[in-house]
Amino acid sequence: MPRILVIHGPNLNMLGRREPEVYGRTTLAEIDEGIRAKARELGVAVECVQSNHEGVILDRIAEAPGTYDGIVINPAAWTHTSVALRDAIKGCGLPAVEVHLSNIYAREPLRHTSLIAPVCIGQVSGFGPDSYLLALEGLCRYLSKRE
Numbered sequence: 001m002p003r004i005l006v007i008h009g010p011n012l013n014m015l016g017r018r019e020p021e022v023y024g025r026t027t028l029a030e031i032d033e034g035i036r037a038k039a040r041e042l043g044v045a046v047e048c049v050q051s052n053h054e055g056v057i058l059d060r061i062a063e064a065p066g067t068y069d070g071i072v073i074n075p076a077a078w079t080h081t082s083v084a085l086r087d088a089i090k091g092c093g094l095p096a097v098e099v100h101l102s103n104i105y106a107r108e109p110l111r112h113t114s115l116i117a118p119v120c121i122g123q124v125s126g127f128g129p130d131s132y133l134l135a136l137e138g139l140c141r142y143l144s145k146r147e
C-alpha cells in the first residue's frame with residue numbers, strides 16, 4: 001500500500017477562523033478527516049502533519065524517504081519565500097504535489113510566484129479543501145503508473 005505524507009504549512013492550523021472569505025469555514029481537522037476518507041477510498045496510507053516551524057517540516061521531509069512514497073504539501077506562505085523548503089523537496093527525491101486552497105494566481109502579485117512548484121510533479125490551486133483530494137488522487141495515479 002502506498003504511503004503518503006500530507007504536510008500543512010504555517011497558519012493552516014487557524015483554518016475555519018482565518019480569513020474565511022478567502023479560505024472558507026472548514027477547519028484543518030475537517031480537512032484531515034476528508035483526506036483520510038479519500039485515502040481509504042484510494043487504498044493508500046496517509047499521515048497528516050502541520051507546523052508553523054519550518055525546521056520541523058524540513059526534518060520531516062528529510063526523514064520521509066523509506067517511510068513514505070510521496071508527499072502532498074500545502075506550503076502556505078513558504079510557497080513564496082522558502083528556498084530551504086524547495087531544496088528539501090528536491091533533495092528527498094520523493095514525488096510531491098503542491099496544494100493551495102485559494103487560487104494563488106488570482107490573488108495579490110506576491111502570491112503569483114511559487115518557489116516550490118518547479119520541484120513538484122504538479123500543483124492544484126483554487127478548489128478549497130478539494131485541492132487536497134485532487135492532489136492525493138493525482139499523486140496516487142502517478143505512483144501506480146510508475147510501478
Ligand code: DQA
Pocket residue numbers: 010011012074075076077078079099100101102103104111
Ligand atoms: C495558501 C496560499 C498562500 O499564499 C498563503 O500564504 C497561505 C495559504 C492556500 O492554501 O491558498 O497560507 O497556501
